[in-house]
Amino acid sequence: MLAENCQLPSRVGKSGRGMGREESDKVAAEKGDHQNVARAALVIDTLAGAREQGLRLTDVVEKTGLGTATIHRLLAGLVAYGFVDLDKASNRYFVGLKMISWTAAAIERYGLAPYADNALDRLCRQTEDTVYLSLRSGNDAVCVDRREGSYPIRTLTLALGDRRPLGVGAGSLALLAFQSDAFVNGVLSSDVERRNAMGIGTDLVERLVGEAREKGFALNEGFLIPGMSGVAVPILDHDRRAVAAISVAAITTRLSGERLHAVVEDLKAAAVDVQAGAADILGSPLAKRFSGRKG
Numbered sequence: 001m002l003a004e005n006c007q008l009p010s011r012v013g014k015s016g017r018g019m020g021r022e023e024s025d026k027v028a029a030e031k032g033d034h035q036n037v038a039r040a041a042l043v044i045d046t047l048a049g050a051r052e053q054g055l056r057l058t059d060v061v062e063k064t065g066l067g068t069a070t071i072h073r074l075l076a077g078l079v080a081y082g083f084v085d086l087d088k089a090s091n092r093y094f095v096g097l098k099m100i101s102w103t104a105a106a107i108e109r110y111g112l113a114p115y116a117d118n119a120l121d122r123l124c125r126q127t128e129d130t131v132y133l134s135l136r137s138g139n140d141a142v143c144v145d146r147r148e149g150s151y152p153i154r155t156l157t158l159a160l161g162d163r164r165p166l167g168v169g170a171g172s173l174a175l176l177a178f179q180s181d182a183f184v185n186g187v188l189s190s191d192v193e194r195r196n197a198m199g200i201g202t203d204l205v206e207r208l209v210g211e212a213r214e215k216g217f218a219l220n221e222g223f224l225i226p227g228m229s230g231v232a233v234p235i236l237d238h239d240r241r242a243v244a245a246i247s248v249a250a251i252t253t254r255l256s257g258e259r260l261h262a263v264v265e266d267l268k269a270a271a272v273d274v275q276a277g278a279a280d281i282l283g284s285p286l287a288k289r290f291s292g293r294k295g
Contacts, residue, residue, distance in 0.1 A: 006124035006131070006147040039066060043074050044083060047095045048161065054092030112235070112244055115277040116145065119270040120246065124149050126266045129250040132158055134171035134232075136243070139191050140164065141172035155228045155249040165194045167205040170220040170230030171247035176205070177212035178234040178242035184209060198224065217264050218245075222252050229255040233267045235274050237282040246270055 046063050047055055055063070061071045075093055078084035082098035116133055124131045124147035133145035143158040157169070166176040166187050176187060188202050195205065200223060212218040220230040232247030248255070248263050255263065275282060 006121055006149055039070065040074055040078060043071065043078065044095060047084060047093055054087065054094040056092055060093065112274065112278055112281065115274050119273045120145060120147050123246065123248065123266055123270045127248050127263055129248050129254065130155050132171055132247045132249065134175060134245045134247065136175045139166050139187055141166055141175050153251050155251065157225060157228060157249055165191050168195055168198050168200050169224060170218050170232035171245040173208055173212060173218035173220065174232040174234045174245040174247070175242045177209040177218055178236060217267065227252055231255055231260065231263060231267065233271045235271050243282065
C-alpha cells in the first residue's frame with residue numbers, strides 16, 4: 001500500500017553553506033571587468049548560506065573578507081534591484097524573492113520538471129523516504145527538488161539549491177559516473193581539495209564510479225554522515241550521459257539487503273518514466289550541451 005502524500009519542503013534546510021574562505025580570497029583579489037560581478041555573487045552566496053537567519057552587515061563583512069564600505073555599497077545596490085531583502089526591524093539581509101524566478105528558470109533548463117514531478121511523488125510514496133532530484137552545474141550537483149516521505153526518521157541532508165562537488169553523495173555520484181571517461185578523469189584530478197574537505201578521497205570516488213557503472217546505480221553507504229545512506233540513478237540523454245539524477249536518502253538500515261534492491265528497482269522505473277516522457281527534450285542540443293559529453 002502506498003504511504004500518505006509526500007511533503008514538499010516547507011522551507012529550505014540548514015545544510016547549505018556559502019562560499020568558503022578560499023573562494024572569498026579569490027573574489028577579494030579579483031580585478032578588472034568581472035570584479036563587481038564576482039563580489040556581488042560572493043555576497044548573494046554568503047546570504048544564501050545563512051538561510052532564514054539572514055546576516056547583519058558586519059556578518060557579511062566578516063564572512064566575505066571585503067571592506068565595510070564595499071559591502072555597504074554592494075548591499076545597497078542589490079536591495080535596490082530586488083536581489084537582496086533588508087529587514088529593517090532586525091537590520092538583517094536575506095536573499096531576495098526576485099531570485100525565485102531565476103531559480104525556476106534554472107530548474108527548467110532541461111524542461112524536466114513537468115516530467116519528473118509525478119515520478120518523484122510516486123517514488124516518495126513507494127519508499128516513504130526522502131527523494132531528491134539533482135542537476136549538474138559545472139563540477140557541482142545542485143539539488144532542485146526534494147520530497148519528504150512519511151517514515152518518521154527523515155534524512156534531510158540537502159536543501160533546495162544546495163550544491164555538492166560531483167562524486168560526493170549518491171545523486172552527485174550518479175551524475176559523475178555516467179559521464180565520459182575524459183570528464184570523470186578531469187573532475188577526479190581537479191576537484192581534490194573540495195572533496196577532501198568533506199572527507200571523501202579521490203580513490204574512494206574512483207572506486208564508487210566504477211561500481212556505479214557496473215551496477216547501474218550509485219550508492220553512498222554513510223560516507224558523508226554516519227548512519228545515513230543514499231542511492232541514486234541517472235536520467236540519461238540520447239548519448240547515455242547523465243543530465244540529472246534521482247536519489248533516495250534514508251537511515252542506513254533502510255538501504256540494505258532486499259529493501260535496497262526494491263528501492264533501486266523503484267528508482268530505475270522512475271528514471272525510465274522521466275526519460276520516456278522527456279525524450280524529445282533530452283535529445284535537444286541544450287541537454288547535450290550540459291551533459292558533460294565533451295568533458
